[in-house]
Amino acid sequence: MNIYKTYENELVTALKNISAEFDTSRVVVEQPRDPSHGDMATNAAMVLCKQAGKNPRAFAEELLPLIKELNGVESAEIAGPGFINFRLKQRQWADLLNYILNEGIGYGDTTVGKGQPVNIEYVSANPTGPMHAGHTRGAVIGDTLANLLDKAGYKVTREYYFNDAGTQVDVLARTAHLRYREALGEDIGDIPEGLYPGDYMKEVGQALVKRDGDQWQGKSESEWLVPVREFAVEHMMKMIREDLRLIGIKHDVFTNERDIVESGTLDTAFKFLEDLDLIYTGTLPPPKGKEMEDWEPVPLTLFRSSKFGDQQDRALKKRDGTWAYIMPDIAYHYDKIKRGYNLMLNVLGKDHAGYQERLEPTIDAFSNGDAKLKVIYNSIVKVFKGGELVRFSKRSGNIITLREMVEEVGADVVRFFMMTRTPDAEMEFDFDKVVEQSKDNPVFYVQYAHARCCSVMRNAGEMFPNMDLSVKALSSADLSKIDDEDSLYMIKVMAGWPKMVESAAEAFEPHRIAFYLNDLASAFHSLWSKGRTDTTLRFLDENDAELSRARLALVAGVMTVLASGLAIMGVKPVEEMHG
């Protein structure tokens, strides 16, 4: 239940009673930024004044009685350019709190997704090494977005796509074979240029020895390449899945390029485009603004993407006749559409800019315009350690792994922190700051609020040993006793949760949840502190069990909403803080 939406609907109904002609699509009821403006505000007069042929304030005068008659409205007034602000009776807020307690963790669930299947692809790193800091942000964004859309009523599939066929994977196989020889006791010296130098490859070699013994030793590459490659890919994927599990990420579906090709999906997709006369043989113009020494015009198999607004047509085959990288991706999205996804989200690094635009034409063609791909690009994370920028370099093997991050600062910090910026913005992850100055890390602030709630409950248990502190029991408290301004404000912040879920889901912007939780925690910390100086505002009053019960209901509500939000973030709602 979104209380603002409820009032908006009631208001629209009332407006239609005045005149069925009104276009009320832009009428909204929302929470004013400034609480002194009241509980709710509507722009109805300003939006409709033209249709009514009146000036905004005069029209607002006419609408005022309408507002005052809405259920539970205590007062209403006109402000600014024609806003109508109104306040609700205490009872409305008490009822809302009761509702929250009854909904529990499911408070904020909405149906805006209408059960629509949505495919969220994220991480999708190729199996050539462990997860590192650079992968982490996209992983967290994707997973949080999936949680969010799930709560918003979509049918979510979390998908991982990897390439197990390209040159990168052959390099992996060669590295694995070298480490395999090492594990068999050969002195391999330094890892040659062009192979993966990381130590994580050692265990691959050892595992291969364990499985296959020395049967690949001294054989030619053509003999061992395929089996070793397969083994190494499998091993890497296992490693990646374990890494992701460290931050609570588990994909539903893994799809690989080889399957796309071998199952014939790629050929089918290509033929589909051919049949639509979108494939031809031609020559591309030389790339602009870039020195290309080895460029020469060659006839290639091209896709008429320019017909769909692309800058130029795209090559689908290389000059040697093999598929260009884009073709398997095209086929992969063809496959997604065939699997019933009309909404496909893809979380990618910003270096993939243009991916959406390159794939959109084919997606339009495959789905007849019904399917939509939305790529969420995220900027890089700069990792600082010991005051210095850590550069990622696979070559040197000098990478900060996801595992290291989790071991040093914990999964909760990693997950929450990654969500405190819009995906677009670059961010800095400073190990020292995150550990030393906890104020720099909002996850503590939010978790602390939850821990404080738990603390109040524990104290209540001591003060009133016979009181039933279950959420259900507390919801029967006399909530009319909650009438101080700060407590009511607390409820109003909670009232905004369903709307936050909806708007964040519609915009595909999960980071808003983090900011909301911060606000919610802030309201609670403030309320708590009021009780330090003014004992009449404490949650617990030894001499008034009923009042205590009512206030504990409020605390339980805060706990519930915090837990509900933290669930989306994939962060644990802790019961006490340590250290």
Added chain:
RNA sequence: GGUCCCAUAGCUCAACCGGAUAGAGCAAUUGCCUUCUAAGCAAUAGGUUGUAGGUUCGAGUCCUACUGGGAUCGCCA
């Protein structure tokens, strides 16, 4: 050169399909721990939202041009 993204307080960032006096945290200054956990609270200060126009009841948000920063362009992935 084309395309896309970004520009908001000293720093890092918010601002809910365009709403009222643009908000937090950090850094600065000042109060609050015999009182439900001070990883907290309260307060002060800090702004021509890069520049110039436009659209309208109303613009940080939309449009145009410009300035500055980043990414991208391919038969690479």
